[in-house]
Amino acid sequence: MDMRDPHLEKALQHAPDRELQPQDELRQRVLAYAEDAAKPAKPAWLARLADCMRQWQVTPVQLGGMSSIAVALLVLLMVHEQRPQDSEWAHVAADTAVAQADALQKAAPAEAEIYTGDQNKLQAPTPSSVETATSPEAFTEHAMRQEAESEHKEDAATTDNTAPVAPSAEAPAGLPAEQMDEAAAEALTLEDAPATSNLRSEAKTKMEALAKYRNGDAVKEPDEAILKETLIARGGKAVAERDIQAGVLRLLSIEGPSGERCEEPIPQAPQIDADTGYSIEVLDVCVVPVALVDEVEAYNQTMRAHQRRSSQ
Amino acid sequence: MNLDVFSDDMLMTKFCAGDAQAFELLYTRFERPLYRYVRRVLGAALEAQVDEVFQDTWMKLVDNRASWREREDASFKTWLFMLAHHRAVDVLRKGGREVSADEGWQDDESESPWQLWPASSADEPEQQAFWRKAGQQLLDCLDGLPALQRAAFLLHHEDGLGLDEMTRILDAEFETVKSRLRYALSKLRACMGAYLPPAIE
Numbered sequence: 001m002d003m004r005d006p007h008l009e010k011a012l013q014h015a016p017d018r019e020l021q022p023q024d025e026l027r028q029r030v031l032a033y034a035e036d037a038a039k040p041a042k043p044a045w046l047a048r049l050a051d052c053m054r055q056w057q058v059t060p061v062q063l064g065g066m067s068s069i070a071v072a073l074l075v076l077l078m079v080h081e082q083r084p085q086d087s088e089w090a091h092v093a094a095d096t097a098v099a100q101a102d103a104l105q106k107a108a109p110a111e112a113e114i115y116t117g118d119q120n121k122l123q124a125p126t127p128s129s130v131e132t133a134t135s136p137e138a139f140t141e142h143a144m145r146q147e148a149e150s151e152h153k154e155d156a157a158t159t160d161n162t163a164p165v166a167p168s169a170e171a172p173a174g175l176p177a178e179q180m181d182e183a184a185a186e187a188l189t190l191e192d193a194p195a196t197s198n199l200r201s202e203a204k205t206k207m208e209a210l211a212k213y214r215n216g217d218a219v220k221e222p223d224e225a226i227l228k229e230t231l232i233a234r235g236g237k238a239v240a241e242r243d244i245q246a247g248v249l250r251l252l253s254i255e256g257p258s259g260e261r262c263e264e265p266i267p268q269a270p271q272i273d274a275d276t277g278y279s280i281e282v283l284d285v286c287v288v289p290v291a292l293v294d295e296v297e298a299y300n301q302t303m304r305a306h307q308r309r310s311s312q
Numbered sequence: 313m314n315l316d317v318f319s320d321d322m323l324m325t326k327f328c329a330g331d332a333q334a335f336e337l338l339y340t341r342f343e344r345p346l347y348r349y350v351r352r353v354l355g356a357a358l359e360a361q362v363d364e365v366f367q368d369t370w371m372k373l374v375d376n377r378a379s380w381r382e383r384e385d386a387s388f389k390t391w392l393f394m395l396a397h398h399r400a401v402d403v404l405r406k407g408g409r410e411v412s413a414d415e416g417w418q419d420d421e422s423e424s425p426w427q428l429w430p431a432s433s434a435d436e437p438e439q440q441a442f443w444r445k446a447g448q449q450l451l452d453c454l455d456g457l458p459a460l461q462r463a464a465f466l467l468h469h470e471d472g473l474g475l476d477e478m479t480r481i482l483d484a485e486f487e488t489v490k491s492r493l494r495y496a497l498s499k500l501r502a503c504m505g506a507y508l509p510p511a512i513e
Contacts (some may be wrong), residue, residue, distance in 0.1 A: 001475050006499055008450060014440070015447030017351065021344050025362055030370040031336055037374045038332040149417045244434050 011112045154189055172264050232291050236298030244306050251276065255284045276307040320388040329379045338388070339370065345471055346396055353400045353463050355455045360409050365403055369396040386480055393471065394481040397463055404459050446504065453503035463498035468493055
């Protein structure tokens with residue numbers, strides 16, 4: 001049904017508002033709104049976040065505060081990421097062992113020179129203090145160095161028995177000093193050759209054991225130094241639980257220094273704990289870190305608890 | 313792809329499927345007619361709110377595009393003007409403007425003065441000035457009509473909608489819409505005759 005009045009229709013077509021149109025800004029706003037709506041929907045949480053941000057009038061101060069917190073979190077995260085993990089510590093220990101072996105190999109002839117010249121060099125190199133070892137890496141490094149040094153000292157002692165002896169007060173009288181130095185150097189060189197070879201072989205064995213440990217092929221630590229480091233780094237309870245799971249049942253004991261000086265460990269027959277029946281492994285430590293004592297205690301408690309549960 | 317070949321309804325369907333360009337073309341097609349409609353329905357008194365109603369209409373259309381398919385019986389144009397009309401009526405009510413007056417009007421077409429006007433089909437240059445003046449007068453007369461009669465007149469004359477479509481937009485019965493349109497025409501004819509002297513004696 002058409003009720004149009006042609007006159008009014010024509011008048012309407014000539015009305016002065018005929019060419020009126022919304023401002024460009026309004027047009028852009030509507031088109032942008034439609035374009036946003038046509039995009040694939042955001043996840044609900046993202047949409048809620050966007051709504052919150054739109055409704056929340058963020059002042060520059062608030063924005064600055066949030067930025068500071070974000071930067072602090074980022075820094076913390078980066079620091080955390082840079083801390084070596086357990087496996088990395090084992091890797092560091094392995095590298096240290098290799099370095100020690102190389103250093104000892106070089107040191108053998110160097111020390112031979114000691115006997116030929118400067119008397120002051122006869123004294124053993126001063127070991128770095130364990131008290132300064134604040135990190136597990138440093139602790140491990142020191143322990144391995146100490147071990148290597150003691151081995152070398154042992155070799156040197158053997159040499160002392162067989163060689164014509166360094167030019168000291170015990171030197172046999174009657175020989176000229178120069179002749180005696182030459183003889184001592186020759187004897188040392190000859191005697192050190194098998195000792196260096198042994199060290200290299202031991203280092204190689206250690207490396208292989210460490211590689212197995214790192215790859216997860218072996219559960220038990222290849223040497224005491226790694227075990228001590230692992231105990232401090234991971235905690236006695238965790239290490240004990242790991243050992244239990246792998247079927248390694250043992251107790252640990254710390255053998256501290258006897259007297260004022262650190263002495264060489266005296267080899268002892270394997271001990272068996274009377275209560276649990278587990279073997280007792282002795283950790284020889286020159287200076288006993290408190291943390292190690294605590295972790296060994298935790299380790300043993302976990303082992304004993306496991307034994308009690310098993311026997312019930 | 314040239315979207316101009318698509319009908320309004322097809323463009324709207326494409327927009328619902330995520331095609332923003334389809335919406336842009338729809339907007340371009342209806343930008344001026346819708347803006348004029350909103351502006352004329354609100355009248356001079358509420359001119360400041362024209363932009364707001366215009367924008368709200370489009371945004372509501374975007375927000376409710378998911379329900380577009382449910383309105384299979386209505387064209388895009390009908391839907392768009394219905395949204396605009398409802399929003400305009402809200403503003404009119406809030407502005408205290410009368411929207412429901414459907415008072416009667418005694419129409420006596422035999423005395424309508426524009427029967428002496430130039431024929432509506434005449435388009436000579438000398439008559440352009442007359443029609444421009446008539447157009448301005450018509451806008452003034454529209455301002456004096458109740459909003460619903462004004463809307464009925466505009467939808468029918470300006471936007472070319474039929475009475476059936478108007479019933480949906482105005483949410484009223486067919487006879488009611490017809491009455492409003494008849495009242496609007498009577499008043500406008502009287503109003504135009506009173507202000508404009510006959511162009512042809």
